[in-house]
Amino acid sequence: MVSKSGCLKARFVNRLRKEAYEDCTKKCESDRCTGGGSRSDGLKAVRNYFYKGPIADKIVQLHKEQEGLFSREDQSGYRGFWEKPLTGSYGDYTFYANGTWTQGAVVPMALQILENIDLKSMGHNSPEYVHTLL
Numbered sequence: 345m346v347s348k349s350g351c352l353k354a355r356f357v358n359r360l361r362k363e364a365y366e367d368c369t370k371k372c373e374s375d376r377c378t379g380g381g382s383r384s385d386g387l388k389a390v391r392n393y394f395y396k397g398p399i400a401d402k403i404v405q406l407h408k409e410q411e412g413l414f415s416r417e418d419q420s421g422y423r424g425f426w427e428k429p430l431t432g433s434y435g436d437y438t439f440y441a442n443g444t445w446t447q448g449a450v451v452p453m454a455l456q457i458l459e460n461i462d463l464k465s466m467g468h469n470s471p472e473y474v475h476t477l478l
Protein backbone atom coordinates (compact mmCIF):
# COMPACT_ATOMS: atom_id res chain seq x y z
CA MET A 345 0.00 0.00 0.00
CA VAL A 346 1.25 3.46 -0.86
CA SER A 347 1.26 6.01 1.93
CA LYS A 348 -0.60 9.29 1.67
CA SER A 349 2.72 11.14 1.46
CA GLY A 350 3.86 8.71 -1.26
CA CYS A 351 0.73 9.50 -3.30
CA LEU A 352 1.31 13.21 -2.87
CA LYS A 353 4.94 12.80 -3.90
CA ALA A 354 3.93 10.83 -7.01
CA ARG A 355 1.38 13.49 -7.98
CA PHE A 356 3.96 16.24 -7.48
CA VAL A 357 6.57 14.38 -9.54
CA ASN A 358 4.04 13.77 -12.35
CA ARG A 359 3.08 17.45 -12.29
CA LEU A 360 6.77 18.39 -12.35
CA ARG A 361 7.31 16.15 -15.40
CA LYS A 362 4.36 17.76 -17.20
CA GLU A 363 5.58 21.26 -16.33
CA ALA A 364 9.13 20.41 -17.42
CA TYR A 365 7.86 19.10 -20.75
CA GLU A 366 5.71 22.17 -21.30
CA ASP A 367 8.53 24.52 -20.26
CA CYS A 368 11.01 22.83 -22.61
CA THR A 369 8.48 22.85 -25.44
CA LYS A 370 7.89 26.58 -24.95
CA LYS A 371 11.63 27.21 -24.84
CA CYS A 372 12.20 25.22 -28.04
CA GLU A 373 9.36 27.00 -29.82
CA SER A 374 10.51 30.45 -28.73
CA ASP A 375 14.10 29.73 -29.78
CA ARG A 376 12.92 28.39 -33.12
CA CYS A 377 10.77 31.46 -33.71
CA THR A 378 13.62 33.87 -33.05
CA GLY A 379 15.37 32.45 -36.13
CA GLY A 380 18.86 32.90 -34.70
CA GLY A 381 21.62 30.39 -34.27
CA SER A 382 22.22 26.84 -35.38
CA ARG A 383 20.53 23.64 -34.25
CA SER A 384 23.48 23.09 -31.93
CA ASP A 385 22.96 26.54 -30.40
CA GLY A 386 19.28 25.72 -29.87
CA LEU A 387 20.08 22.41 -28.18
CA LYS A 388 22.59 24.11 -25.89
CA ALA A 389 19.97 26.71 -24.96
CA VAL A 390 17.41 24.03 -24.10
CA ARG A 391 20.02 22.07 -22.14
CA ASN A 392 20.91 25.18 -20.13
CA TYR A 393 17.23 25.92 -19.61
CA PHE A 394 16.71 22.42 -18.20
CA TYR A 395 19.88 21.99 -16.12
CA LYS A 396 20.54 25.58 -15.08
CA GLY A 397 17.19 27.35 -15.40
CA PRO A 398 13.68 27.13 -13.96
CA ILE A 399 13.32 23.37 -14.43
CA ALA A 400 16.49 22.77 -12.42
CA ASP A 401 15.04 25.04 -9.73
CA LYS A 402 11.89 22.90 -9.58
CA ILE A 403 13.88 19.66 -9.39
CA VAL A 404 16.08 21.00 -6.60
CA GLN A 405 13.02 22.30 -4.74
CA LEU A 406 11.40 18.86 -4.92
CA HIS A 407 14.55 17.30 -3.49
CA LYS A 408 14.61 19.82 -0.63
CA GLU A 409 10.96 19.13 0.18
CA GLN A 410 11.37 15.35 0.01
CA GLU A 411 14.76 15.19 1.74
CA GLY A 412 16.44 14.29 -1.55
CA LEU A 413 20.06 14.69 -2.46
CA PHE A 414 20.23 16.74 -5.68
CA SER A 415 21.65 20.23 -5.40
CA ARG A 416 21.79 23.13 -7.83
CA GLU A 417 25.45 22.29 -8.42
CA ASP A 418 24.53 18.69 -9.31
CA GLN A 419 22.07 19.93 -11.90
CA SER A 420 24.28 22.58 -13.48
CA GLY A 421 27.37 20.38 -13.40
CA TYR A 422 25.78 17.37 -15.10
CA ARG A 423 27.39 16.37 -18.39
CA GLY A 424 26.07 13.57 -20.55
CA PHE A 425 28.30 11.52 -22.78
CA TRP A 426 28.14 9.17 -25.73
CA GLU A 427 29.10 5.58 -25.24
CA LYS A 428 29.39 2.56 -27.47
CA PRO A 429 26.17 0.57 -27.02
CA LEU A 430 26.04 -3.07 -26.10
CA THR A 431 24.58 -5.22 -28.86
CA GLY A 432 22.73 -8.49 -29.00
CA SER A 433 20.71 -10.32 -31.59
CA TYR A 434 17.44 -12.17 -31.66
CA GLY A 435 16.59 -13.84 -34.93
CA ASP A 436 17.08 -11.29 -37.68
CA TYR A 437 17.06 -8.36 -35.26
CA THR A 438 19.99 -6.57 -33.65
CA PHE A 439 19.31 -4.87 -30.32
CA TYR A 440 21.28 -2.01 -28.85
CA ALA A 441 21.33 -1.16 -25.17
CA ASN A 442 23.05 1.10 -22.67
CA GLY A 443 26.01 -0.21 -20.76
CA THR A 444 25.91 -2.27 -17.63
CA TRP A 445 25.57 0.85 -15.46
CA THR A 446 21.85 0.79 -16.39
CA GLN A 447 21.27 -2.96 -16.55
CA GLY A 448 21.00 -2.41 -20.29
CA ALA A 449 22.75 -5.70 -20.94
CA VAL A 450 19.81 -7.67 -19.54
CA VAL A 451 17.51 -7.36 -22.57
CA PRO A 452 19.97 -8.58 -25.22
CA MET A 453 21.12 -11.37 -22.89
CA ALA A 454 17.57 -12.52 -22.15
CA LEU A 455 16.64 -12.48 -25.85
CA GLN A 456 19.74 -14.47 -26.74
CA ILE A 457 18.79 -17.09 -24.12
CA LEU A 458 15.29 -17.32 -25.63
CA GLU A 459 16.47 -17.40 -29.24
CA ASN A 460 16.58 -21.21 -29.56
CA ILE A 461 13.36 -21.82 -27.63
CA ASP A 462 10.16 -22.32 -29.61
CA LEU A 463 7.83 -20.01 -27.67
CA LYS A 464 5.06 -20.22 -30.30
CA SER A 465 4.65 -23.96 -29.77
CA MET A 466 4.00 -23.37 -26.06
CA GLY A 467 0.95 -21.20 -26.71
CA HIS A 468 0.79 -17.55 -25.74
CA ASN A 469 0.51 -17.08 -21.96
CA SER A 470 0.34 -20.82 -21.30
CA PRO A 471 1.90 -21.90 -17.98
CA GLU A 472 4.91 -23.31 -19.84
CA TYR A 473 5.31 -20.07 -21.84
CA VAL A 474 5.05 -17.81 -18.79
CA HIS A 475 7.38 -20.04 -16.76
CA THR A 476 9.96 -19.93 -19.58
CA LEU A 477 9.83 -16.14 -19.90
CA LEU A 478 9.96 -15.45 -16.20
